[in-house]
Amino acid sequence: MKKLLILSGIVLSSLLISCTNERSIEIGNPVDQIELTSDIMTPEVLWSFGRVSGVEISPDNSQFLFGVSFYNIEENRGNREIFIMPTNGGEAVNITNTVSGEYSAKWRPDGKKIGFLSTESGDLQLWEMNPDGSGRMQISDIEGGINGFKYSPDQTKVVYIKDVKLDKTANELHPDLPKAEVRIETDLMYRHWDEWHDYAYSHIFIADYDGSSLSNSIDIMEGERFDSPMNPFGGMEQINWSPDSKEIAYTCKKMAGKAYTLSTNSAIYIYNLESNKTKNITEGLMGYDVSAVFSPNGKMIAWESMERDGYESDQNRLFIMDIKTGERKDYTANFDQDVHGLSWTEDNKSIYFTSDYHARFQIYNLNIETGEIKQTTDGIHNYRSAHPYGDKLIGTKQSMTKPTEVFAINPETGEETQLSFINKKLHDQLTYGKVEKRWIKTTDNKDMLVWVIYPPNFDPNKKYPALLYCQGGPHGSVSQFYSFRWNFQMMAANDYIIVAPNRRGLPSFGKEWNDQISGDYGGQNMKDYFSAIDAVSKEPFVDENNLGAIGASYGGYSVFWIAGHHEGRFDAFISHCGIFNFDAMYLSTEEMFFVNWDMGGPYWDKSNKNTYDNSPHRFVDKWDTPIMVIHGEKDFRIPYTQGMSAFNAAQLRGIPSKYLHFPYENHWVLSPQNGILWQREFYSWLDQWLKDEE
Numbered sequence: 273m274k275k276l277l278i279l280s281g282i283v284l285s286s287l288l289i290s291c292t293n294e295r296s297i298e299i300g301n302p303v304d305q306i307e308l309t310s311d312i313m314t315p316e317v318l319w320s321f322g323r324v325s326g327v328e329i330s331p332d333n334s335q336f337l338f339g340v341s342f343y344n345i346e347e348n349r350g351n352r353e354i355f356i357m358p359t360n361g362g363e364a365v366n367i368t369n370t371v372s373g374e375y376s377a378k379w380r381p382d383g384k385k386i387g388f389l390s391t392e393s394g395d396l397q398l399w400e401m402n403p404d405g406s407g408r409m410q411i412s413d414i415e416g417g418i419n420g421f422k423y424s425p426d427q428t429k430v431v432y433i434k435d436v437k438l439d440k441t442a443n444e445l446h447p448d449l450p451k452a453e454v455r456i457e458t459d460l461m462y463r464h465w466d467e468w469h470d471y472a473y474s475h476i477f478i479a480d481y482d483g484s485s486l487s488n489s490i491d492i493m494e495g496e497r498f499d500s501p502m503n504p505f506g507g508m509e510q511i512n513w514s515p516d517s518k519e520i521a522y523t524c525k526k527m528a529g530k531a532y533t534l535s536t537n538s539a540i541y542i543y544n545l546e547s548n549k550t551k552n553i554t555e556g557l558m559g560y561d562v563s564a565v566f567s568p569n570g571k572m573i574a575w576e577s578m579e580r581d582g583y584e585s586d587q588n589r590l591f592i593m594d595i596k597t598g599e600r601k602d603y604t605a606n607f608d609q610d611v612h613g614l615s616w617t618e619d620n621k622s623i624y625f626t627s628d629y630h631a632r633f634q635i636y637n638l639n640i641e642t643g644e645i646k647q648t649t650d651g652i653h654n655y656r657s658a659h660p661y662g663d664k665l666i667g668t669k670q671s672m673t674k675p676t677e678v679f680a681i682n683p684e685t686g687e688e689t690q691l692s693f694i695n696k697k698l699h700d701q702l703t704y705g706k707v708e709k710r711w712i713k714t715t716d717n718k719d720m721l722v723w724v725i726y727p728p729n730f731d732p733n734k735k736y737p738a739l740l741y742c743q744g745g746p747h748g749s750v751s752q753f754y755s756f757r758w759n760f761q762m763m764a765a766n767d768y769i770i771v772a773p774n775r776r777g778l779p780s781f782g783k784e785w786n787d788q789i790s791g792d793y794g795g796q797n798m799k800d801y802f803s804a805i806d807a808v809s810k811e812p813f814v815d816e817n818n819l820g821a822i823g824a825s826y827g828g829y830s831v832f833w834i835a836g837h838h839e840g841r842f843d844a845f846i847s848h849c850g851i852f853n854f855d856a857m858y859l860s861t862e863e864m865f866f867v868n869w870d871m872g873g874p875y876w877d878k879s880n881k882n883t884y885d886n887s888p889h890r891f892v893d894k895w896d897t898p899i900m901v902i903h904g905e906k907d908f909r910i911p912y913t914q915g916m917s918a919f920n921a922a923q924l925r926g927i928p929s930k931y932l933h934f935p936y937e938n939h940w941v942l943s944p945q946n947g948i949l950w951q952r953e954f955y956s957w958l959d960q961w962l963k964d965e966e
Contacts, residue, residue, distance in 0.1 A: 836891025
């Protein structure tokens with residue numbers, strides 16, 4: 273199945289030629305230049321798709337811009353370009369074509385310029401250009417660079433974020449020892465996700481803006497040892513202007529050290545530019561409160577809110593506060609789903625958002641006056657964002673068979689029209705496998721949605737090896753996502769049947785289904801896995817003697833656990849960044865609220881005995897199946913010693929095993945060449961153990 277990727281007239285590695293001047297060659301859309309010699313997906317093809325995101329509609333609603341990240345395999349890096357096109361459809365034009373990359377593009381409020389971030393001058397700074405890409409000009413010159421920005425609605429100011437160093441390094445504490453290499457810690461949260469704390473904090477600054485430069489910057493969090501946006505995944509969606517440009521709403525968890533690692537109680541703060549005062553508008557709400565957005569008339573503010581402190585995967589609710597009275601209301605009290613990405617309509621009467629129901633993300637609309645929530649879209653897909661303008665709607669959509677593109681949606685009928693076609697030429701050259709939805713009975717007689725993905729050119733008269741896909745999270749539905757690593761079509765293209773169950777603990781099937789897994793690792797959700805693979809393996813086209821189980825994060829833990837309990841079902845395993853030893857995990861992870869909630873607390877608390885007794889390392893004596901273990905050294909959520917321990921155990925038991933250790937990757941594999949190597953080793957391992965010699 274290993275096919276070569278051929279480019280017509282130009283090889284992929286030359287599409288992003290390095291040069292010293294501002295512009296590179298006019299590449300337009302590099303995906304359009306790719307010609308394949310096979311219709312079967314390969315790792316090289318997967319990394320050739322453009323990755324679409326960041327839709328921004330112009331102030332006059334006539335155009336929208338979006339970013340596309342393209343990857344250069346030979347140079348082992350990505351580059352982001354900015355495209356622009358009419359909202360009613362037409363040609364998408366690349367207005368940048370540079371090697372420096374353009375990020376976080378936004379329309380200036382008057383629509384005459386587009387602001388963006390670029391490292392062209394060295395540090396990441398704010399630049400502007402005309403809507404056709406001409407007239408590039410550097411606007412900010414902030415020492416150390418900035419990490420995000422937004423214009424004020426009246427265009428007189430810019431809010432930006434930058435790192436502010438407030439703590440001393442060991443060398444600064446001991447200046448006579450400049451070559452000493454050590455960290456000195458007296459509290460927790462000294463490292464997070466994939467970075468050691470760098471003694472600096474992300475702060476919000478407000479600067480005057482005259483159309484050509486920034487001046488008079490003010491740090492509205494001066495001296496605070498807190499971050500806004502919140503680490504590790506927060507962005508400028510957590511910082512928003514009021515319509516009158518007099519206030520800023522921002523998200524922050526104003527805790528440090530041990531308190532920070534034990535809690536998810538973030539809050540929404542309002543900073544007033546005239547009084548220089550800050551107030552917490554979510555006092556008394558105990559879970560995550562994030563991403564507040566003002567209504568266009570400035571009378572209301574909406575945000576996403578979780579109820580329970582310490583539970584990072586609680587139901588994501590939609591709260592709205594009347595700014596004049598301070599009255600807060602949960603508009604999703606009778607809506608047993610999560611909400612994501614709130615966007616007000618211009619008439620202040622409703623909010624669009626995305627929500628996951630039965631493993632598909634759709635666009636929904638909340639009517640503020642009646643409180644009614646209506647589903648706008650329908651189909652086998654995931655909508656990742658919703659952008660209302662006037663009485664119209666644009667969204668970004670993906671599925672298991674198609675990477676993200678931009679679509680127009682009729683708000684009344686849900687009818688969709690594709691607008692962007694960044695990946696069309698490449699997509700049209702590939703043959704995809706059928707994606708089938710099945711409902712399978714679990715051991716406790718519940719209905720579980722399972723996706724079954726078939727190989728391209730499926731032959732029902734053949735027998736195919738099958739892979740049980742174990743989802744991570746542990747709370748994250750097996751929806752219609754298009755992954756650039758755990759890509760179901762890539763797996764199917766290697767002649768496997770994929771079985772992807774939405775087992776217990778995954779959202780979009782109600783709060784009870786989602787919550788059940790907490791404190792029950794190794795329990796009902798593992799039975800759900802067995803129910804799924806047992807049902808599908810009975811099909812005549814499945815080779816029940818060649819079954820594999822694969823997964824990452826909680827899915828990696830699932831593989832380790834299944835390895836000691838599968839009773840001969842499986843013939844090969846792959847675990848990526850999985851939990852192997854619960855006792856060690858508890859004291860080596862960084863966000864303690866996660867292990868406290870999901871494991872019930874520390875292993876020395878005997879009331880948690882059931883959880884810790886289900887740790888995979890306790891069942892290594894029953895391992896009997898070849899296993900490949902993968903881990904990134906910069907993964908601080910599940911430290912790499914977990915994977916190393918599992919591999920060592922397999923080796924000592926005499927189990928055929930392989931260990932992939934990525935020194936500079938974290939919980940994911942993000943660089944192109946590492947990603948391709950990952951794919952090659954992944955399928956090489958599965959083919960070795962699951963495909964009979966011909």
